Amino acid sequence: MTRTSLKKKFFSCCVLIFLLFAIICVWKEKKKGNFYELLKLQNKEFQLLQGLEKLAMISSSQPVSSSSTHHPQRSNQALGGPKAKLESTFQVWDKDSSSKNLIPRLQTIRKNYLSMNKYKVTYKGPGPGVKFSAEALLCHLRDHVNISMIETTDFPFNTSDWEGYLSQDDIRTKAGPWGRCAVVSSAGSLKSSRLGREIDDHDAVLRFNGAPTVKFQQDVGTKTTIRLVNSQWYRNPDYNFFNNFKSYRKLHPDQPFYILKPQMPWELWDIIQEISSEQIQPNPPSSGMLGIIIMMSLCDQVDIYEFLPSKRKTDVCYYYQKYFDSACTMGAYHPLLFEKNMVKHLNLGTDEDIYLLGKATLPGFRTIRCGA
Ligand SMILES: *[C@@H]1O[C@H](CO)[C@@H](O)[C@H](O)[C@H]1NC(C)=O
């Protein structure tokens, strides 16, 4: 079976949410008021889209969220020093992990992204380093990160050539509300985890991109309710990014397929920057982190597998590929280190669950009580 038809099979049975990192930077521009000028400069929409496609290829060339990999000598520092060791026999992710603990190569990459500032991000919010209790942070996330999908009235999709391509129904009528949900990273450390049955025991399961279940059932389960797909999937230089989207929609008109509004990753980015005590990479959060937040808006409880690395941590990036790079756990393009600090801070589960299962548990937004 070819790669393409395999993917069609994977994607045909569940809700799809598409991440348009490609147009994020354009939206960012719009915020600053020069988006329309950009449009005027580009006479033909086609040209603009082609430019965006190139950006998509650059910005999405990074691995999806995952957890694994540490330089063995470094992992002690990154995963909580001797103090953590005294408190618990399970040495897990330290919620105050600092970029100083990264291997030199990753420190350099982070600094390069900071000085490049590809998306011209300017942070004007409070902090950095504002301390929130876990409860207050949950409310902050709930109230400041808008999880909504592109609608037919949203520019530039509000033209006649987009008619019929965007799902009309609110995602909440197609997805959820659910009780217990699982977010399954694609981390190499899922290999030999035997978590399949536990994962399938959830009401809904979110997976990323083309992460397969066939041949990996024992470790990752079989159930897929939502797939979060980034533009990498369309990374084929022979075809236009948006034309591919349209072709897919023509083939699967009945499949609930949504495009996440590109503002959302930046609203989340602002909060991660606000609570982090140092500058985070000015690039969108990982799709792993976005998937977690999306599920928090659809479920009462979200169990996240191998986002915070377990004892199985490895340099292998994906459970279904042999590719390895320490950036997959610690972050290079994405501010992954800081995302993990946040998830550890919010975790309701035990260090034992992180260590043995790679499992962190976050509450759904509907279950939290926030002050007036
Ligand atoms: C979320 O979206 C709604 C509707 O588009 C808007 O009214 C509201 O201001 C947004 N909230 C934030 C925090 O951006």
Ligand SMILES: *[C@@H]1O[C@H](CO)[C@@H](O)[C@H](O)[C@H]1NC(C)=O
């Ligand atoms: C699409 O949205 C833009 C921006 O809101 C608006 O200026 C334009 O008139 C809309 N186009 C159509 C065909 O409704």
